[in-house]
Amino acid sequence: MTSTDAILQGDRLALARLLTQIENESLEGLATLAALYPHTGKAHLVGITGAPGTGKSTLVNQLAHHLRKRPTPGEDTPPRVGIVAVDPSSPFSGGAILGDRIRMRDLAGDPGVFIRSMASRGALGGLARATAAVGLALDAAGFQIILIETVGAGQAEVDIASNAHTTIVIEAPRMGDAIQANKAGILEIADILVVNKADIPGADNTVATLRMTLEMAGSANASMAVADRVGAGGDVSWEIPVLETVATKGEGIPELVDTLYAHKEYLTTSGGMELREGRRVRSQMESLLRDKLVDRFLEGQADGRFDDAVQMVLEREQSPAQAIEELLKGEKS
Amino acid sequence: MTSTDAILQGDRLALARLLTQIENESLEGLATLAALYPHTGKAHLVGITGAPGTGKSTLVNQLAHHLRKRPTPGEDTPPRVGIVAVDPSSPFSGGAILGDRIRMRDLAGDPGVFIRSMASRGALGGLARATAAVGLALDAAGFQIILIETVGAGQAEVDIASNAHTTIVIEAPRMGDAIQANKAGILEIADILVVNKADIPGADNTVATLRMTLEMAGSANASMAVADRVGAGGDVSWEIPVLETVATKGEGIPELVDTLYAHKEYLTTSGGMELREGRRVRSQMESLLRDKLVDRFLEGQADGRFDDAVQMVLEREQSPAQAIEELLKGEKS
Numbered sequence A, B: 001m002t003s004t005d006a007i008l009q010g011d012r013l014a015l016a017r018l019l020t021q022i023e024n025e026s027l028e029g030l031a032t033l034a035a036l037y038p039h040t041g042k043a044h045l046v047g048i049t050g051a052p053g054t055g056k057s058t059l060v061n062q063l064a065h066h067l068r069k070r071p072t073p074g075e076d077t078p079p080r081v082g083i084v085a086v087d088p089s090s091p092f093s094g095g096a097i098l099g100d101r102i103r104m105r106d107l108a109g110d111p112g113v114f115i116r117s118m119a120s121r122g123a124l125g126g127l128a129r130a131t132a133a134v135g136l137a138l139d140a141a142g143f144q145i146i147l148i149e150t151v152g153a154g155q156a157e158v159d160i161a162s163n164a165h166t167t168i169v170i171e172a173p174r175m176g177d178a179i180q181a182n183k184a185g186i187l188e189i190a191d192i193l194v195v196n197k198a199d200i201p202g203a204d205n206t207v208a209t210l211r212m213t214l215e216m217a218g219s220a221n222a223s224m225a226v227a228d229r230v231g232a233g234g235d236v237s238w239e240i241p242v243l244e245t246v247a248t249k250g251e252g253i254p255e256l257v258d259t260l261y262a263h264k265e266y267l268t269t270s271g272g273m274e275l276r277e278g279r280r281v282r283s284q285m286e287s288l289l290r291d292k293l294v295d296r297f298l299e300g301q302a303d304g305r306f307d308d309a310v311q312m313v314l315e316r317e318q319s320p321a322q323a324i325e326e327l328l329k330g331e332k333s
Helices: A003-008 A012-023 A029-039 A056-066 A096-101 A124-140 A155-161 A177-189 A203-229 A251-272 A272-299 A305-314 A320-333 B001-006 B013-025 B027-039 B056-067 B098-103 B124-139 B155-160 B178-191 B204-229 B252-269 B270-299 B306-314 B320-332
Strands: A044-048 A081-087 A113-119 A145-151 A168-172 A192-195 A242-244 B043-050 B081-087 B113-119 B145-149 B164-171 B192-193 B242-244
Touching: A003 A029, A003 A124, A003 A145, A012 A029, A012 A113, A012 A124, A029 B320, A044 A056, A056 A145, A056 A251, A081 A124, A113 A124, A124 A145, A124 A203, A124 A272, A145 B056, A168 A251, A192 A251, A192 B252, A203 A242, A203 A272, A203 B001, A242 B145, A242 B192, A242 B306, A251 A272, A272 B270, A272 B306, A305 B270, A320 B027, A320 B270, B001 B013, B001 B027, B013 B027, B013 B113, B013 B164, B027 B124, B043 B056, B056 B081, B056 B145, B081 B124, B124 B145, B124 B270, B145 B178, B155 B192, B164 B252, B192 B204, B192 B252, B204 B242, B204 B306, B252 B270
Parallel strands: A044 A145, A044 A168, A081 A113, A081 A145, A168 A192, A192 A242, B043 B145, B043 B164, B081 B113, B081 B145, B164 B192, B192 B242
Antiparallel strands: none
């Protein structure tokens, strides 16, 4: 049996092997992924993001647990759930996230759950691309909901937003102006806001501040932003809800499951799903194109012309832009 | 007088105009920047990063204020200080950071300080590139210390690390495991660690945790990592210090100034400065090359072949990698 068939038939070992191949960018992995591609496009991709200390991993853990407890709306069985835990904050080390793995151990016995930790090696672009590829593999392997968890409050969030159908942003109760500073980013990527650790003092304040921020932006900006994101002309709209959870106790998680399904339903009826899918594929392909073009260019420069250009810039003989210009001219002629 | 001359002679208006041109990626701006390039390479680039809520802006403000209070070591006058406040958390809106501007108002009367806020428009790559260009412009304009402040706990930090000579990471007192989650990233990019808001309860814990983390990693990993970063063979080494500050009251800032100068001195004597400069220029040029190659490729595809490829991928007829492969083959022949 080919590894493609094995994965389509639910062979976990074959899937795990493919994911490793994807991480190593092996040609065999790419070939398998290409063969699997026609079988993808069925999964609901859910990005989950938040700063360190918000209890993200515990929440993802609990969310998977609760998703497995009841049938998908309209189906007889619970969804199969894939979890991809990404740590872009450690780009130089390339190690996996031991803490997450330990915390997720209690899900490991469930054959309807598949967990994969990924750490960045090199550029964030590479990580985003690998994450997208892992998502495709899990999709082909029949996981209907794929939870993609990332640490971070910067570009990683945005990359998730462009790679997920639904984005959940997790906040923890925080001091005053902290939320303020982050609100623009939140408004622009969150479909669902969760205030975790809702039982610690100050949580009410955080919830109130977030609701107020959404409301203030709401009537004008936010609804426009949402309309823009799901395409004009739809008369359905989505108001970003602010949920409260205590993930360590499982509190608020059933409501989060409901909201997640509601957003899926909303995306389907509003046409937002196709729009996001289109954006997702386009950004994925742009990133691939970028990398391939650079690879191809540098391969043709085996005589070290790029290194020479770097040296000239270091010696202030040319500006970076000039040097690149020269380099490209040289290649063209 | 050309704008190049005006900037070299300290004309703030000409400088401001150039920075706007850089942000807008105008050709005129690029030309001026190229003309200024031979006059760069003198500034000490300092990256300052930390999650929202750590009091970063106040600290940067205070740091600039204290830097201006006393002469640079070995000089008669205080350094001229440039501040670039970057907000990558708001990539879709492109607005400037009003809060930062207001907070920095009290520096605005000082002709030895120049402040610029930047928000991302589009990709982080674009922002990193624009930030690097703004740094060059301030360098040419004679600012000896350039403080580059970014929000974020993800890729943004890393981009700063590869674009700065010295990186300061700011933490605020936080709950237990929050620090843990982030420590790998911190160890890998920080030259100086600052626990701000050191007067609020829990600060001692945060400082102790950070010191312990550094110590545990210290004897083995960290010193290796540092050695790797500044080049092998040097018998000078740098131990990442953990400083405590209360930026709102200016407490601990003089010590931070001392530490900053000490790190500069260390970089100069260890050869680390050249190493970092080399890395910085290389990464900047790689990013430029990347963008230029994509632009050039897409220009040659005016018949919409890229759009067609996206469509085929959306219809699952080809995988993204296959589609890009085809696209590149087509261009070659």
